[in-house]
Amino acid sequence: MTEHTPATPLPPEPAAPTVSQPATPPLRRPSPITRATLLAYLCLIVYASWFPFSGWHNQGLSPFIFLETMKMPRWWTMFDAVTNVIGYIPLGTLIVYALYPRIKGVWALLIAAVCGALVSGTMEAVQTFLPTRVSSNLDFYTNAIGCALGGVFGVLSARRLLDLSQLQQLRQAWFAPHASQGLVLMALWPLAQIYPQNFLYGLGQLLPILSDWLSELLDQEIDLASLIRPDVDLTVEQYWLSETIITACGMVGAGLTLLCLLRKPAPRGLLVAAMIAASVVVKALASALLFAPENAFVWVTPGAEGGFLIGAIMLAGLTYAPHVAQRRLAIITLLLGLAIINTTPANPYFVATLQTWVQGKFLNFNGAAQFLSLLWPLFAVWFLWLPSHKLNAAKVS
Template sequence: MTENTPAEPAAPAPAPSPTAATPPPAAAKPPLAPVSRTSPITRAALLAYLLLIIYASWFPFSGWHNQGLSPLIFLETTSMPRYWTKFDAIINVIGYIPLGTLIVYALYPRIKGIWALLLAGACGLLVSGTMEAVQTYLPSRVSSNLDFYTNAIGCAIGALIGVLTVRRLLDQSQLQRLRRAWFAPHASQGLVLLALWPLAQIYPQNFLYGLGQLLPILSEWLSQLLDMEIDLGNMIRPDVELTVEQYWLSETIITACGMVGAGLTLLCLLRKPSPRGLLLSAMVVASVVVKALATALLFSPENAFVWVTPGAQAGFLIGAIMLAGLTYAPHVAQRRLAVTTLLLGLVIINTTPANPYFVATLQTWVQGKFLNFNGAAQFLSLLWPFFAVWFLWLPSHKLNAAKVS
């Protein structure tokens, strides 16, 4: 028999090389701090507000001529103006507070802190001084050192508010997160435009949402320029008297077009997760509230809802039905329909004669202390539809970014 030999013991496993050792787990990285970003919406808002200040300060833009006064005459006197009120001073301060705040927001994060405060204050002095200097060429306006100082103070207060709130609002705000979740990346200019739509209802208009009635203003300017009576409305439209039913039909179309045009402009900026119905309803409700409050303030409380006519009610109902049906339409279709309705509304509002009842009511309006405010309101009322059409015709890829879910 063959003798069994014991098996050789297995060789021990080699010790692991120090260089081949498993690396220790990486240390947990601290959460990244929020990145400061520029805010296109604040820059667009700053530009819009600056245009409002210019229009309000130089309204009514007529009678320009050199009165033989130094443009800096308001700085050459230390005495107070002969006619001034606490109301005027307070309005001047309040009117420039948003300007200072928006300047600081627009500069962030490139310039912040004390430097942003100083730069915004200097811009307030420059803007206010320019407005007062140009007013020396307008016989209907009076430049004033009180206006200059109160405007500058208002801008400085606004700049301080901006410095204290800019980080919380632009870097850590829930509003910023909702902005990125609900709206397209390039919707900033559109959001500013839509925020101004309710404010455009302040100035008295022939019809509800009847913005963009330029012919009376153009007729007045041409009459002054050519020193002769010119009525562009009579040149364009037939010289016929409209019946009450025809006025109501025109008002129905104008109201529906204005409401649908603004609503679709909002809808084509929204992402899929956004609460479209809620946002759309909020914008429309805001326009109605502003319209009622402005009518009560400018005329009388009992006239707060005088604009609720049968034509306005029918147009509002038609507009609501159209917006409900188009809420989830493709963005391209929403944009094209918005342009179509806005242009149709412009054509009808500028070819429909003024309502005699509206003209009689307007004659009771005493602008008085609200002259500057009314100038800015008229600016919005006249030009909002044109700005909206221009925005909707921007390169389509900016608006189509709203398709991203």
């Protein structure tokens, strides 16, 4: 009988050497903020280039007459040339940012340069149908150069600003994922204060513009405001009350719109205060530049002061209210402000001050500023009316 010895266990196989896997780079995605900003800036360029949108007719000129000569225009200034270059630099930069990261480098620069030339050429060609505007080869070339320079800056800064920027980290930490369009909207609110207005934060006075357009279209005098409001003179107290409500509604509506975009960790009060402070600074600088330095604070009236105080108190109390309540109150205040601003007669003192405003070289700039002043409240209401899941994303901490 043979004796069986237990089998000697085999030594364990040596573990296969582990190969350290490189860390997966963060996924680069297009920036919706830059694309929304690009769309908004294109709208501003169109409005500024074709303002005041009246007197359209064929003057018997070729739309491309500005390309048929290489001579400089008879009347031009260095101010005009520099302004045209500067005005198109953001367009080139935003085009490159909107293409990133799918298209970058030299190809993005070429696309930006070609798009800048096409946009500028289109603006100049359409101006041949506007008797108040003059198409110019100088404008075309300087705008195209500005867009190309903006494209160069965009190519050099895209990775640092869009991938590695601390601002991008704050964007993700403080703001809701779907807040991109809202951020563009809120960045434009202080700029909307540039155009002279009857009242502080009295944006959206559409009836006078619509009346002028309808009067020209129908070839008869039309005043839509007189059809809506009663033909009575307001007392000083009633006028101040209207001004107070308009200022408070505009301030609260904008502040609540910003609050709807914020996450819980964001410094809400500080961000709202910074936005309002920016609007005051822009308003004062614009008043001093467009009129005279002594008129920098001509808009500070008893009604504006009262509305500003009421607005600050309301925003302080609603800073940590539920987002649904903030969104609904923002819509209500914006619509209420639109209703009152379009039914309150103009301040005679403001009308007299406006007569001293010589637009001159700022015609294009003023057209863009008026565009913001008229349509910002409508854009804000439209944004707040979007499907609630986009705004409710701000609740995520």
